[in-house]
Amino acid sequence: METWKRWNLPKNEDTRVHRIGDRRICVAVDMVGDQYVLAAMALPPEASRGSRLALPSLSDKAWTRFFMDKAEDYELAPAYPPMPTCIRLKQPFSLAPGSTVEGWIFSRIEASILVNGARIASFPLATPYKTLYGSPEAGVICRYDEEEFLAAAEPLASSLHADQRFVAHPVRLRNASAEPVEVSDLCIYGEQLSIVGDEKTMQSERLLFVFSSSGVRMSLDGTTLLPLGSRVMAKPAVSGEERFIVRSFELFKNMTRI
Amino acid sequence: MQATTTLAEAAPEVASAPSRFWEIIPLDNAIFEQLFTVDTAITVARVVLTAALGFIFVGLVITVLRKVVTKRMEARSGGLVVKIAQYLGFAFIAISVLDAAGVNLSALLGAAGIAGIAIGFAAQTSVSNFISGFFIVSEKTFSQGDVIDVDGTSGLVHSIDAMSVKLRTFDNRLIRIPNETLIKSNVKTITRFPIRRLNMDILVTYDTDIERARQVLLELAAAEPNALRSPEPVFMVSGFRDSGIALFFGVWFATNEWFDGNNAMHIAVKKRFDEEGIRFALPTRTVYQGKAVAAPKKPGARRAAAGGPRGNNGS
Numbered sequence: 009m010e011t012w013k014r015w016n017l018p019k020n021e022d023t024r025v026h027r028i029g030d031r032r033i034c035v036a037v038d039m040v041g042d043q044y045v046l047a048a049m050a051l052p053p054e055a056s057r058g059s060r061l062a063l064p065s066l067s068d069k070a071w072t073r074f075f076m077d078k079a080e081d082y083e084l085a086p087a088y089p090p091m092p093t094c095i096r097l098k099q100p101f102s103l104a105p106g107s108t109v110e111g112w113i114f115s116r117i118e119a120s121i122l123v124n125g126a127r128i129a130s131f132p133l134a135t136p137y138k139t140l141y142g143s144p145e146a147g148v149i150c151r152y153d154e155e156e157f158l159a160a161a162e163p164l165a166s167s168l169h170a171d172q173r174f175v176a177h178p179v180r181l182r183n184a185s186a187e188p189v190e191v192s193d194l195c196i197y198g199e200q201l202s203i204v205g206d207e208k209t210m211q212s213e214r215l216l217f218v219f220s221s222s223g224v225r226m227s228l229d230g231t232t233l234l235p236l237g238s239r240v241m242a243k244p245a246v247s248g249e250e251r252f253i254v255r256s257f258e259l260f261k262n263m264t265r266i
Numbered sequence: 267m268q269a270t271t272t273l274a275e276a277a278p279e280v281a282s283a284p285s286r287f288w289e290i291i292p293l294d295n296a297i298f299e300q301l302f303t304v305d306t307a308i309t310v311a312r313v314v315l316t317a318a319l320g321f322i323f324v325g326l327v328i329t330v331l332r333k334v335v336t337k338r339m340e341a342r343s344g345g346l347v348v349k350i351a352q353y354l355g356f357a358f359i360a361i362s363v364l365d366a367a368g369v370n371l372s373a374l375l376g377a378a379g380i381a382g383i384a385i386g387f388a389a390q391t392s393v394s395n396f397i398s399g400f401f402i403v404s405e406k407t408f409s410q411g412d413v414i415d416v417d418g419t420s421g422l423v424h425s426i427d428a429m430s431v432k433l434r435t436f437d438n439r440l441i442r443i444p445n446e447t448l449i450k451s452n453v454k455t456i457t458r459f460p461i462r463r464l465n466m467d468i469l470v471t472y473d474t475d476i477e478r479a480r481q482v483l484l485e486l487a488a489a490e491p492n493a494l495r496s497p498e499p500v501f502m503v504s505g506f507r508d509s510g511i512a513l514f515f516g517v518w519f520a521t522n523e524w525f526d527g528n529n530a531m532h533i534a535v536k537k538r539f540d541e542e543g544i545r546f547a548l549p550t551r552t553v554y555q556g557k558a559v560a561a562p563k564k565p566g567a568r569r570a571a572a573g574g575p576r577g578n579n580g581s
Contacts (some may be wrong), residue, residue, distance in 0.1 A: 035473055138463050138520065139495040149520045152495045193496075234405075 050131035088198020094150035324355030398445035509545025
């Protein structure tokens with residue numbers, strides 16, 4: 009069943025439940041005067057185990073409420089977390105000086121609800137843990153993910169990692185320093201990236217990580233081959249120059265993992 | 267016709283006005299001649315020109331400085347620098363104008379120096395605060411919006427002014443701390459860095475399995491969503507105390523989430539320790555109960571009681 013699409017308001021039905029992985033996103037409609045109010049909340053996995061869902065009343069603070077005005081529908085779309093994501097590789101590896109390796113990393117996405125293109129709520133699809141990327145003086149607080157690094161230059165087969173909760177990132181890692189570097193953490197800034205793909209397999213633009221003596225620099229690495237039939241599911245939150253060079257450089261220039 | 271007559275009548279009255287003026291201040295007045303000489307005119311022109319050029323020059327410098335500080339400094343520090351540059355510029359204009367007017371500056375500066383010393387003594391505290399303000403701004407120990415602790419007084423930096431720093435405490439009071447006091451005090455900037463460690467000192471009873479306590483604490487940190495995975499939590503056995511074993515457990519949080527993390531971790535530790543049967547140690551005193559036993563007498567003492575030292579007992 010297709011999840012990432014535009015949905016009509018559940019006016020004449022009970023709470024609508026979207027199941028994504030082991031999470032459930034509940035959407036209901038409330039009336040305030042003659043206005044419709046969209047109410048949304050996420051249920052953790054333990055709350056979904058029972059056969060019958062026990063939801064709080066629509067006036068409870070657990071619900072995110074939004075006046076619909078004249079809007080008649082909402083969109084459920086994948087989205088990056090509102091903060092950078094630090095992906096800790098399950099098996100760190102060393103990169104020789106001057107060498108380049110291509111591969112894939114994966115990060116967890118959130119389920120966002122958009123009304124007229126504006127994001128009104130976003131729900132993590134797993135417990136959102138945090139970590140620090142960089143030094144304690146100048147690091148960045150990131151969403152924590154622990155995933156594998158797949159060293160493969162070929163386009164990702166759709167049968168692999170076909171999970172609605174993850175987005176795949178094709179990456180190129182280059183060691184521009186004179187010393188070997190250990191690649192253990194890779195930090196991506198989701199607001200610079202888009203999500204393209206289909207219902208099951210999603211991926212972002214290709215990313216280039218350059219390890220040098222001054223730190224790690226992340227930038228977009230041109231275009232990449234997309235699977236057939238893929239569509240743009242989420243656009244970058246920033247655009248233009250900021251998206252490509254300036255922001256990433258400013259953000260990561262003081263950090264080093266060498 | 268009547269209008270023409272009126273104009274003709276009015277004309278002699280207008281013409282007579284200058285003659286009256288020169289009757290009051292005649293052209294051959296000696297004072298006038300002394301005041302309005304060519305030299306005086308040149309001096310006045312020089313003063314006006316100096317003032318005009320001075321204002322233009324200082325204005326340009328201030329404009330450039332303002333642009334530079336806007337880009338490179340925070341608003342409060344930049345404003346202070348611009349203000350000081352303005353005062354210096356005005357002083358420069360004043361001195362240049364007086365010099366152009368031919369005023370003897372050495373005497374004036376001498377008088378100003380004496381006056382400066384007198385004012386300096388009178389306003390010693392204010393001057394000290396003012397100069398301390400420079401060091402505070404230049405050191406960049408904290409900035410507006412930071413949370414700082416000054417000798418036990420903590421709060422949000424409300425403003426950094428020329429004479430003082432104003433803090434808004436967490437119970438919403440405004441506290442003014444003179445800059446001089448800040449320079450002399452130990453200032454802790456709590457929100458300077460992005461992360462902050464929660465330090466938990468835990469005292470458990472001597473029958474506690476320390477390894478189990480360590481495992482429980484690490485599990486709690488791993489389960490707390492706001493606790494950072496990196497840097498990793500720190501566990502340490504601080505030592506053996508009178509009442510129990512002192513444990514130290516440090517968990518890192520984003521600075522702005524430290525408060526919530528503090529509450530969450532303390533609640534979680536109490537709940538989990540209760541479940542695990544790990545007891546917190548309270549101040550205790552161990553009292554051993556037993557029968558009083560008479561101390562054995564020393565052999566020397568018995569001999570002394572019997573007859574004194576052997577040396578004195580010889581035959």
